Amino acid sequence: MKIFDPISLAGLSQSNRLWRSATNEKMADDDGRPNEAYIHLYEKLAQGGVGLIVTGCATVMSEEQPSPNMLAVDRDDLIPDLTRFTTRVHAAGGKICAQIMAGGPQTIYQQDSRIAYGPSAVAHPLYGTIPKEMTHDDIAMFVDAFGQAARRVQEAGFDAVQIHGAHGYLVSCFLTPFFNRRTDAYGGSIENRGRFLLEILDAIRSTVGSDFPVFVKMHGSDHRPSQGFTLEDALVIAQALESHGLDAVEISGGYMSADWATSPMRPQIIRQEKQSYFAKDAAAIAEVVSIPVISTGGHRSPEVLNALLHTTRIAGFGMSRTLLSEPDLPHKWRHGYTGLPRCVSCNKCFGEDVNMCILDREKEPLQK
Template sequence: MSTLFDQTSLGPMTLKNRLWRSSTWENKADSKGHLTPELVKVYENLAKGGVGTIITGYAFICEEEQPNARMMGIYDDTFIEEYKNFTKNIHELGANIVMQIVYGGSQTDFNSGSRKIFGPSAVENPIFKVTPVEMTKNDIDYIIKSFAEAAGRVKEAGFDGVELHGAHGYLLSQFLTPFFNRRKDEYGGSIENRARIIYEVLEAVREKVGPDYPVFIKMHSTDEWGENGLTPEESLIVVKGLQERGISGIELSGGHLSSDPDTAPIKPKLLKKEKESYYRKPAAMIASAVDVPIILVGGNRSVEVMEDILENTPIKYFSLSRTLHAEPDLPNKWKQGFRGKPRCISCNKCWGRDTNICVLDRKKS
């Protein structure tokens, strides 16, 4: 019987367990996206806490396009040396580390009135009220090149892999979602066309980092926009296209910050086990139809539920975000036999303008 603490391999990566830390915006980098002691400490605690593979908070790939304050950056070569020291430190503490890279688009209220923001179409973001500039082919080529160059820096800096952010209402996911993508050219219409930019990003990244370097993507199993959204069946088509083009693994999530808050990637309180792992059904359907490893994210909170999914579906890896935000040593506790409730109650109060910290820790300070 498989367990969460099996050692596995994923390409050149050796994973000491099946647990991943899903990308989480920490709001602790400096104003230009460089590391701070406060941010480094977050990752040291995660590595010491026992999670096998850490995915960083999203890092912006274009200096002029920072979708959130104090997020990590990877837009030029000045980051490489500091990240080399950073990744070496995390490896010495026993964890793999993958960098997530992103172009944000209209899902932002950070300096949004003072910069040019691209989108697949000039559709106002329902929550943030930002109307992006519809991208030309030259703009699309620029973004593809920016992703590839950022991925090259990620590899040079010693990260174990790179993850493309194609979920949660940011630019690449907007291309997949008909609500945002109303184009009439080769990047709009059919799901194959809407996925074209993602395929081209992956191909450009692969050309930059080589055929064996781990390249992942976070994308939706379903995005819950109804008839204007991405269905699980369409997601499967995209996943198959990514598999054909050499993706190493796919982290399946769902929801948009820009749609109904109840379907956003940050869910309300999860106090019952039947509410956990809430994208398991569409993710399992997709995983059963492909060979590429699937990493399930969203409400993974207990060993019993995850090991049931591990035993009864093709899903083999699990990402956690808020749970590790509140309790970075939870993987070690689970390995030692702890089966009680996690410290995190999914109250969503860890998000803040000034810093992102568990509300229980904030009350202590």
């Protein structure tokens, strides 16, 4: 098995085992519509040869948008624009999955004019935002919003939908004891902390039917010394998700400290032993489920990825910043390119206005 072998996930055929993992570009219109620049970016990804493109996170409720100019799937009037988007990506040869999300407390965007929701009223350690502790009615409101968002995704011609359950956003907060201090049916045990995610999955499945591919992105671990979501938690949740009809799970990792969130992985990632840094968690999860497991994080070498395919049950690999910088890297790899990717994980792609590789922003070599 190699990364350029085809794979089928719940009937969705992909030409290879590489995903473009969700990346917030901050390039949609102010009301969440995919504009020409946004669509052109995805056409380049489709032409670049990646097996499946996962969109930057799309909001299921406009009042829960954590940053500006994000894609939105919260209103039916967006469906024609989203359909134009998927049609263009398909014409360029791509397969596209919409990642849908709610922000939670990981934000300072429009902090004074909207409510940030969370499982408990716990200040975010990086942003300082204290969310409103969600009532059962609030939880039901979000579950329904995710279900309706998935319906719009399906109607707009996307090939799949992915629930964003990682990286400190709302679903991730429910899974993580640091944020989830509840004592009701949605807090405490890992089974209770996972209830919100499972209810979202059930709502989506009942809306889109059994044949439409549904994925989840979640942590293998929060990598937090205490009060974090652990690998043992992830094993329980992954098996529960499979039992509720999930088609594939993408495994990333958490960053619940200032050091982890703000420092880059540094150019040492070019060393093969420093790459694919969440693959160990993904491999452990792949041992306890029969659905495909996708590993995301620090993938820079096709040799490393092919070795992981041979030594683990991991089914594929997601790449984020790497394809933000070099969308045609899969095409280069397929045709024998053996050099290092352009991306060195400097994190300078994250801008106030738009997220894009600094090499494209400044049009000059990055000082390493």
